[in-house]
Amino acid sequence: MNTSFDVIVVGARVAGASLAYELAKAGWKVLLLDKAQFPSDTLSTHNFLSNSLVMLREMGVLDRLLETNTPLYSRAVIQFDDTVIDGRFPEVDGEMQGLCIRRKHLDTLLQQHALAQNGVTLIDGFRVTDVIREGETVTGVKGASRSGETASFHAKLVVGADGRLSALRGLVNSPCLHSVPTDFASYVGYYEGYRQDGDIHVELYKIGDKMGIVFPTSDDRYVVGIMFPLNDAYWMDRFQSMPDTAMLEIAESGFAGSPLPGRLRKAQQSEKIKGLHGYNNDWFQGMGKGWALVGDALSFKDPVVGQGMPDALYGARTLTGILSRYREWDDNWERMAADYQLQMEHTMMARFQMACQFTKNVPFTQEQHMVNRLIAASPEATRAFLGVYNRAVEPQELESILMGMLSGQ
Structure with a gap:
């Protein structure tokens, strides 16, 4: 087997497979x-908004995904406390869509x-244990x-696309540039028979000190995520001892006054509840001499903002x-690293900062309640608010719209 490639990509899920496709189309030989x-399944919100569907269509893979x-x-x-934005x-x-x-x-x-594509090789079931260096x-x-069985592979560039706990990132000693720990534990379940009013839709709740997200997903199921404070000993114990029951109980008590409890009560859990006890919203250096990072290996964000999959693409x-x-990569590592850092910050930093705000257990202020009600009452502001998530609108554009509405009152 060939052991020399242009690029080795460690991690073959969304970020890695997408990168392999892009690199192959550009003419490079890639080892995944x-x-x-x-x-193989993995714990994930696995959601693409319309900006991502554009890229998937351009890649030529969207039709297969829809199949x-x-x-x-x-x-x-x-729903933000008692305000509903629809x-x-x-x-x-x-x-x-x-x-x-x-x-x-x-x-x-x-x-x-x-x-x-020409030039892509995949080896799964292979764990990277170290990197090879020349100087x-x-x-x-x-x-x-x-x-x-051990093996070594060589390339001009090695890319870590191996997720939030990236092994490659640790091996190349990429420094962490930003880190904001979450205040929440997260639990996720899949349900059959979950019924919504009207057409199918995404649900997001921030009520008191708890959050919930619901997405329609594959196999006639809905994925339901519940987040509660890490320091809440009661719910931590309930979820660790009886997670199936705890999901229903926290929906009833923590999301009363919303549609979530009634819908979840009538649905049937179809898979084991999975949880994650805390995580950091972090951003690492993205490139160095002979290495780079993409996807969650570069920057992991609170799943509630749904930006992980778009950022991978x-x-x-x-x-x-x-x-x-x-x-001529060998002569330009520093320039390439600076360019990559600048472009990724331009594209991703605003939503990373949104995630850092959501990830803290801080109640809405009276001013934020006023803004939420203003958004809910205005179709224009609602479109702009949702447009921040699918990158049709930048946060400052939403702020401008809201300031205009306030000044016109």
């Missing part, structure tokens, strides 16, 4: 490595799409298969563009 064996019978949606209903996401390049597709379908289809430059990786496209501009 992943410790999992596919098809999984995962429903499209365009509406969101958001509207539709604005159009982005002809797309208005979102898609919340299960990872066991998504990752496999993206891998297959990448492998259909200060990373030139490859070492690792082992599940059977224990943006990162893959952005990194490929930079590599294409600087053909």
